[in-house]
Amino acid sequence: MIRVMLPAHLRALAKSESEVSLDVPEPVTQRSVLNALEARYPVLQGTIRDHVTQERRAFLRFFVCSEDWSLESPDAPLPAAVVSGAEPFYIIGAIAGG
C-alpha cells in the first residue's frame, strides 16, 4: 500500500485522516499515486492538479524521502521506500499568512 500524507484542508475535504493508504498499480509514480488518490476521493480532483492540464497547482509541492519531487517528471518512478510503504508521499501546501 502507498501512503499519502494530505495537508489539513484536503483532509477536511476528503473527510479522511491525514494519512491515507492506496492501492497503486505499478509503476508507482506521482501520476499513478495522484490518479489513485483522486479515484478514491473524487472531491480532490482539481485541488492538487489542474483539471485540464493535469499540472501541479502552483502553491502545492510533493516531497518524498525528505526530497522535493515537485519538479520531477510525473511519470518518474518513485523511490522503493514509497513503493514498499516505508515512506509516505507528502502533499504540502505553501505556508503563507493572511
Added chain:
Amino acid sequence: MSRVRVLVGTKKGAFILSADGKRDKWDVSGPFFAGWEIYHVKASPVDPNRIYASQSSGWFGQVIQRSDDGGKTWDAPGGGITPVPGEMPKASNKFVYDTSASGKPLTTHQWYDGTQHPWEFKRVWHLEPSLTDREAVYAGVEDAALFRSTDAGQSWHELPGLRGHGTGPKWQPGAGGMCLHTVILDPSDPNRIYIAISAAGAFRTDDGGKTWKPINKGLKSQYIPDPNAEVGHCVHHVAMHKSHPNVLFMQKHWDIMRSDNAGDTWHEVSGNLPTDFGFVIDVHAHEPETIYVVPIKSDSEHFPIEGKLSVYRSRKGGNEWEALTKGLPQKDCYVNVLRDAMAVDSLDSCGVYFGTTGGQVFGSADAGNTWMPIVQSLPAVYSVEVQTLP
C-alpha cells in the same frame, strides 16, 4: 411563526444566522469550511433545505458544496469516497470552458495592460439556483462566464453563447478580477436571464442562454476610453423585484441606474446621494419602488464618508434618497459592503441585511428604519443571502 436564515459567506468560512420572525435573537452556526474563502451561499427556492456554497482557495482551487438539510451537513456533490476505484466520477469542482465548437478557446479578453489574454478559470463568485427545478443551478465565474448544472452541482457546463457573442476581446478585469457576479432569473419568463460582469457590463438572454446581447445603453463611464461604449462598463450589481421583472436597478462603479425596459436602456437615478459609488443594491420585498444602496466614498477610498456607515433608501425608485443610520456606526467605521452582501427577507415587515468587510452583519426588521448588529466579528463578509422559512 415564520423564521429567517441568513447565509453568510466570508473570507474564512461560511456562517448561518437564524432567528424567528421577530428577528431580535439570533443563533450563529459555523464556521463551515473554516479557512476557505466562501464567495457565495444560496439556497434553492424550490427546496429551502438545499443550499449551495462556493468554496475557494488560492492553494486548492474551487469546490462546490451542497447541503440538503438546511446547512447542518455538507458534501461536495459527487465527492464521496469511492470504495472501488473505477471510472472517475464527476467532480463538482470541474469548471472547464467550452471549446466544443472549435476545440479552441472561444476568444480572449483584454488584460489590465490592454493586451489580449486567455480565459483562465479562477473561482465561482455567484450561485443562482433555479426558480423551478430543484436540480438546476447557475454559477457565475471568474474569468467571466456562466455555467449551469442540471444535476444539483455535480457537473457543470458552460453556456458558451455569452462569451461567444463577439465582444469578449473588449471585456477586461476590474480590480477584483473579471468576474460574472450577478445572475438574475426572470420569474415571468424561464428563457430570460440577466447577468453582469466587471468590467464588461450587463447582458441578457431571451432564449435560455443560447444567445446574449449587451444591455448597456445609457450607461456612461468616464473612466473608459469611450464613456458610452457598448461594453466595458464596471457594473457592480443589479437587482430586480420579482413582480416587476422588466424594472432593473444597477449600482455601477459610479452611478445608480434604472431600466424600465428589461435593460434595453438605462437612466441615472443617483439623485441626492452623497456619493453614488458603491457595490450593493437591493429591492424591498413588497415595495418594488423601494430600493437600498450603501454609498461608499470613492473608487479609491472604499469606505463610508467620514466613517459613518449609512444605508440609503429611496421609496420612489431612485432620485430621492433618505439616509438610514439608526443603529449603524456613525463614527470611525471604515469598512466596505461588497456587491453580494445585501439581501432582504419577505416577512410582512421586510427585513434588510448586509455584511461588511469588517465582519459585521447588520439586520433591520423594519425595512431599514432601525438596525442592529447580528454579529460583529466575523471574517470579512463577502456575501449575504436570506431565506424566509415557514
